[in-house]
Amino acid sequence: MRGRLQADLAERRAARERAGRQRSRRALRVDGPCHQADAKGRWVDFCSNDYLGLAREPSLLEAARQSCGAGAGASPLVSGHSAAHAGLEEALADWLGAEAAVLLPSGYQANLALGPVLLGRGEVALADRLNHASLNDGLRLSGARIRRYAHADAADAERRCDDRVRWLVTDSVFSMDGDVAPLGALAGLADRRGLGLWVDDAHGLGVLGPGGRGALAAFGVAPDARVVTFGKALGTQGAAILGDAALIDELVNAARGVIYSTALAPMLVAATRHALDRLRDEAWRRERLHAHIARFQAGLARAGLPRPDSRTPIQPIVLGDDVRAVAASEALEARGYLVRAIRPPTVPEGTARLRVTLSAAHAEAEIDGLVEALGDVLARAVA
Structure with missing residues (x-):
């Protein structure tokens, strides 16, 4: 490593250690x-x-073992999209009341894929001040202007809304605080102002709502774009974006995270489909x-x-x-x-x-x- 870079990295580490912020695996x-x-x-x-204790269930491991392979081998638009992938997408969409879904390797990648499809450079998004890093980064990648409202405060969101705002963006359950966004009030604001509503329900799925359908179901809210992840209550890994058929078609054709990434591993698809059945039945x-x-x-x-x-x-x-x-x-x-x-x-x-x-x-x-x-x-x- 070159001397200047090595010295710079050493100073960064020393600063983290002084602040009590050095991390390690x-x-x-x-x-x-x-x-x-x-x-x-x-x-x-x-x-x-692992909220429901599914990550270490032997039946999920067996479902993965019986899948068609450890890796998809290609991106979804080449040859990585199998009948199993399509089946999981259909099952999720049916269960959550959406027209369609598309799978991605992680929740972080799902939000990065969504941002540039939903918003263009200079357009304005209204976002909760404590949104997850992946939502923030998806918006930044789009080039949109991010206008923050006070955490979980729908009234402040309305005060900050004007004709330039196109999307309202929030987590459902906030990952560091455990509190729940006022989804009903936010959906009402989106309806009144003609905004798109983008919600990440990563920590609500499987935990809240009728049948574990998530925080959105608990409020009776159907957003325009919904992200759910498999690494929490479902105990596996991966994510899905759900919405109407036109949105999912646009993502398949324009989202770089879908087009240029190897499809979700078949063994994870099989384990997730089995976990979904366990979640619904248990x-x-x-x-x-x-x-x-x-x-x-x-x-x-x-x-x-x-x-x-x-x-x-x-x-x-x-x-x-x-x-x-x-x-x-x-x-x-x-x-x-x-x-x-x-x-x-x-x-x-x-x-x-x-x-x-x-x-x-x-x-x-x-x-x-x-x-x-x-x-x-x-x-x-x-x-």
Whole structure:
């Protein structure tokens, strides 16, 4: 590596370390329904998005094994789009009440693909201030002007709306806070002003709404463009964009993320189709998850700890200071609980937090144990 670049990278790392924001990956191995391990120990995993406990279901692995291959071999417009891909798209569209769907390798790529198709350079999008990075980057890639409204505030969105705005863009469930967008009010604004409505329901699908159809279904809202991802409640990997047939046709013909990327792996398509069946047929998973959410919040209240304003599996414990959040995460790890510290730029300055995520696969005793450990760790941090 050239000397100037090496010095620059070393200084960047040193700055992150001084701010308590240096990050690293850890090579963990699965060691139970909600457990991770390595050579140093074993932990209950409270930072996974596997909300329904499907990621480690043997039947999903068997569905993947019986698929037509580990890789699609080509992009969808060449030869990578199979009957299995088409079947999953049709099943998703039918279940979620859309005309059509198109698969992509990730939710991030789905939002990047959507932005330049929905908006052109200089056009204006109205976006929630705390939208996910993939929504922000999809808008930036389009060249659109992004006008921010106060988080989850439909009244502020209306105040900031004028004739130049073309699209209203929001997450349904916000991934770092666990709160839900006012989708009914936002849909009403879009209808009154003739705006397109683009919603990412990554963290709502499988968790909220009738039959687990997501936050949009809970509000009775049908957006013009909807992104759902498979790496949360469905326990696999990949994503889909859903909308009317004309939008999906335009994406197939114009979205670079669809045209120039290898199609989703057949083994993931098969596993996701099986997970979708499990999600629809096994309501007990969602019921157990919501019981866990209530148990966690009741435990926090009994321990005298603040309860997050969230009715979803995402339960943030906001500590503010980056170093304090990292220290609390390390202290929980020493007690046997894996809870990551989330720091800027993932969250706004001064809002570093522990992001607790709950799963149907957790045991009640594990939730109670985490609450007890949180009480001890946070009491020491205050002292």
